[in-house]
Amino acid sequence: DVVMTQTPPSLSVAIGQSVSISCKSSQSLVASDKNTYLNWLLQSPGRSPKRLIYQVSKLDSGVPDRFSGSGSEKDFTLKISRVEAEDLGVYYCLQGTHLPYTFGAGTKLELK
């Protein structure tokens, strides 16, 4: 199984600050169709997860452009510029290239 190593496990930030979350996979996530199936999700407190980014860097509809994704092969980053209160919660990466699909352990974003 592909292991997704997500760091840091938690982040304490001030509103307006920028942060980055890393996700590293144990295998390349480039699929046979040349796409890379790495998604980022946010689970706000008490809510279902919501996908923010798919295929490394493509923003889902309605997701603010303060969010950006980058990376390739085995090394990926989610960046949040100018954190807002609504961004707080747990962020997960998910690889959808190899079965079984696997998630990172999560990064909890909290207010400083």
Place this chain on the structure above:
Amino acid sequence: EVQLVETGGGLVQPGRSLKLSCVASGFTFNNYWMSWTRQAPGKGLEWVASITNSGGSTYYPDSVKGRFTISRDNAQNTLYLQMNSLRSEDTATYYCTRGNSGYWGQGVMVRVSS
């Protein structure tokens, strides 16, 4: 608006069975793979099962293979998860998702306990 509504959760004894349902609306159901993902209390996310558009192929992790069965009724826009031989470690909130994570339902709690 895409909506996924799960039902069927509850308290069940170890070794018993339970069947979850997910009714989809707001999109063309038979155009999409569908999946179930679960979250144990206070823990992270674990993919449980996926099914192709037609229902012709299904996929599972080893943790549930042989015990859980995903299926779908495209005429009724409904996804199912039949869970047999339930164990305490299957206790979780189960989410129905479009694809492997595109849209999520509100989740349904399954508790396995004697």
